[in-house]
Amino acid sequence: xxxxxxxxxxxxxxxxxxxxxxxxxxxxxxxxxxxxxxxxxxxxxxxxxxxxxxxxxxxxxxxxxxxxxxxxxxxxxxxxxxxxxxxxxxxxxxxxxxxxxxxxxxxxxxxxxxxxxxxxxxxxxxxxxxxxxxxxxxxxxxxxxxxxxxxxxxxxxxxxxxxxxxxxxxxxxxxxxxxxxxxxxxxxxxxxxxxxxxxxxxxxxxxxxxxxxxxxxxxxxxxxxxxxxxxxxxxxxxxxxxxxxxxxxxxxxxxxxxxxxxxxxxxxxxxxxxxxxxxxxxxxxxxxxxxxxxxxxxxxxxxxxxxxxxxxxxxxxxxxxxxxxxxxxxxxxxxxxx
Numbered sequence: 001x002x003x004x005x006x007x008x009x010x011x012x013x014x015x016x017x018x019x020x021x022x023x024x025x026x027x028x029x030x031x032x033x034x035x036x037x038x039x040x041x042x043x044x045x046x047x048x049x050x051x052x053x054x055x056x057x058x059x060x061x062x063x064x065x066x067x068x069x070x071x072x073x074x075x076x077x078x079x080x081x082x083x084x085x086x087x088x089x090x091x092x093x094x095x096x097x098x099x100x101x102x103x104x105x106x107x108x109x110x111x112x113x114x115x116x117x118x119x120x121x122x123x124x125x126x127x128x129x130x131x132x133x134x135x136x137x138x139x140x141x142x143x144x145x146x147x148x149x150x151x152x153x154x155x156x157x158x159x160x161x162x163x164x165x166x167x168x169x170x171x172x173x174x175x176x177x178x179x180x181x182x183x184x185x186x187x188x189x190x191x192x193x194x195x196x197x198x199x200x201x202x203x204x205x206x207x208x209x210x211x212x213x214x215x216x217x218x219x220x221x222x223x224x225x226x227x228x229x230x231x232x233x234x235x236x237x238x239x240x241x242x243x244x245x246x247x248x249x250x251x252x253x254x255x256x257x258x259x260x261x262x263x264x265x266x267x268x269x270x271x272x273x274x275x276x277x278x279x280x281x282x283x284x285x286x287x288x289x290x291x292x293x294x295x296x297x298x299x300x301x302x303x304x305x306x307x308x309x310x311x312x313x314x315x316x317x318x319x320x321x322x323x324x325x326x327x328x329x330x331x332x333x334x335x336x337x338x
Contacts, residue, residue: 004038007055008133012113022055035061044128046070050077051112051129059107061085065129080125081111097122135230146204149216150179150191156222163218170245171211173197210240224263225252237267238274247273250280272318285317287328301326 003022022036039052047067054062063083068074081090081098088102088111098115105114115123116130153160160177167174176196181189193204193215204212217234224230232253238246246269252258253265268288274280283302290296301317304326320326 003036004040005133008110008113008116008130010113011108011110012117022057040133042129042132043070044132049129053083053110059085060110063088063111065112065126083111095122135228146193146212146215147191149219150193152219153177153179153193154191156219156227158226159219159222162222162226163215166218166248167211167214169248170242174211175199177215208240210242210245213240214245221249221252224265225259225261227261229261229263231264231266234265234267236269238269238271243271243273246271247279250274272321275318275321277315277317287321287326289328 007022033056035054035056037052037054039050042049042051046069048070050064050066052062052064053060060083062085063081065080066077067080068077079091080095081088083089086107088105090096090098090102098120101115101118105111112126112130115126118127153163164174164177174195174197178194178196178201180192180194182192184190194201195204195207195211196202204215220232224232237249250265253263275285281302283300285301286298287301288296288298317326321329
């Protein structure tokens, strides 16, 4: 997913010497030099869009953008553009004028990336989709330092108070969060973050890893819930935080009053607390299973309704998962390990 979004955001700046940010499937020699395919579906202003592309590190082989109305009666997709190698075809009168761009879009540049950065009126749908994707891939919480996130606390009204309210639900001993400027040995001004306990300032870096993670993560949560419709994507959301905090975060996105923007949370977890019929619907729970060749398949709990006995809404999903009913469990090692 990172590779898809990253290339959409930057491919319009690629030169002939730049290589694509893509990693082929490495567990099979026959597939190691094959193209990679990416596809995403999104809903914007009454339409559902299907966008995707096929690439190698050398060039783009295919790219497409289709749409259809968000209606139960609408099943047919209408192409906005389709690309095969160097041939880019725009469809419909609304996009005819974009044909002039086809000859200047390079073999390493995505049409969406290029037109998403143009101000031409007929390219507005590309700009809207591009901006939506940039919003989706806004956050990379774990791979940035605390100082980066401290700037948000200084500039976003209401963020610090909202974070304190959230944190005090689980740790009432934290009285305040303070962000201060300090000069390092080289004369450079840096931001340092402190928590306050019993009127004493404690550097954030000596707090638990869970508290440090929440300090950064809550910025993304705050923006998603209060400031901009977004999709927050997070791998291993449960790492370093208590299961009840994980449950609380999931609940915040479900709460229509808290989630004013209608934002979406997509996350991976190994914590069974989320396999609860009171927390998530069956179609919101997806399992990821890797086979003996290294191929990974994702499927929803809801899909079991048509393949096996009905999955009752009152059953213990976690218990049945551990029993192997839904798959997606580690292969047992005959020697005794897992």
